[in-house]
Amino acid sequence: MTRILVTGAAGFLGFYIARQLAADPANSVVCVDSFVRGRRDVLYRDLTARPNVSHVTADLCDPNAVAALPDDIDVVFHMAALNGTQNFYERPFEVVRCCTLPTMNLIEKYGPQQRLKRWLYAGTSEAYASTVTRFGWEVPTGEDAPLSFDDIFNARWSYGASKAHGEIATVNGCRHFGIPFTIARFHNAYGPRMGDKHVIPDFLARARDGVYELYGHEDTRSFIYAEDAARATILLANADVAAGQVVNVGSEDEMTIRDLGHAIMKAAELSGEIALHPSPKGSVKRRAPKIARLKELTGYAPDWTLQAGLKATAEYYLSDAAVAYDLAPSQD
Ligand SMILES: NC(=O)c1ccc[n+]([C@@H]2O[C@H](COP(=O)([O-])OP(=O)(O)OC[C@H]3O[C@@H](n4cnc5c(N)ncnc54)[C@H](O)[C@@H]3O)[C@@H](O)[C@H]2O)c1
Structure with a gap:
């Protein structure tokens, strides 16, 4: 059996990764979450009820809780973080805590054991977003883009900067302890259970009431479906050649948010006019x-x-x- 720890498994991407891993009976998957955002909905209950899956409720900011996690782990997918643009502005210090302390605590626990075959860290495009907007770096963007932060006094960068810390902690912590690592830099994954703080669920929440509205319609993004993002991440963790690498995970199909809105309307068989509004201040254009x-x-x-x-x-x-997800209890 390969023993795999997935942090943030009750959240969005961690859930898809844990579920794909659990489909292989040769894997034994330990799911960890504090439920600061993820929920114990019916899908998560189904996942953690499988014979080769277990769940641990733990706040990974707490070194004692991390010390109590199982020792016999072969691979870590460190997906836990406090994500969501609204959180960046409304609870930036909590964002900094949840995006830095767990990474340090986990490397401090699993590093000295020297058992890990791979540490997979979830990086983000937010860590280089200022390099594109401020310094005109090319889009589509490669992994070589320098990481930078427009303004440390703007709470928005609580997330991108803390996640960049995670990349630095990964490179230096894993080198220090001699652990093979991979940094998967995610770009706009989407799918069911993604929460409500992203453009697609935000649009669909209003569409439920027959209101079609989009903000930042001229901005561009590219979108990767969660199952594809999870599969790519697992492929990276299994690939010897991906050890020591930073690797973008996303799609190259750049599109405007306006075109995304029309694609959602078509996919959902909705009809009507979309009211288009400008981007919120500080939004990433491309x-x-x-x-x-x-x-x-x-x-x-x-x-x-x-x-x-x-x-x-x-x-x-x-x-x-989605309503049932929001209402699902975080604890038994
Ligand atoms: N979703 C994307 O498109 C995207 C893009 C770029 C980067 N990422 C990165 O991928 C990872 C997963 O993102 P996501 O969208 O699935 O986020 P998410 O918020 O859905 O999931 C993260 C999970 O981590 C848990 N968590 C947070 N702090 C914790 C703590 N202290 N202890 C234990 N659990 C804690 C939350 O409860 C949540 O369930 C994150 O590291 C994020 O930075 C995601």
């Missing part, structure tokens, strides 16, 4: 990754088209499943 490195190291190609992914996401958010 974002899209180069994913040549991911393809070269793993042979990755997406399974999901945008239309299929948006259809599945719209079905979730237009049904009562």
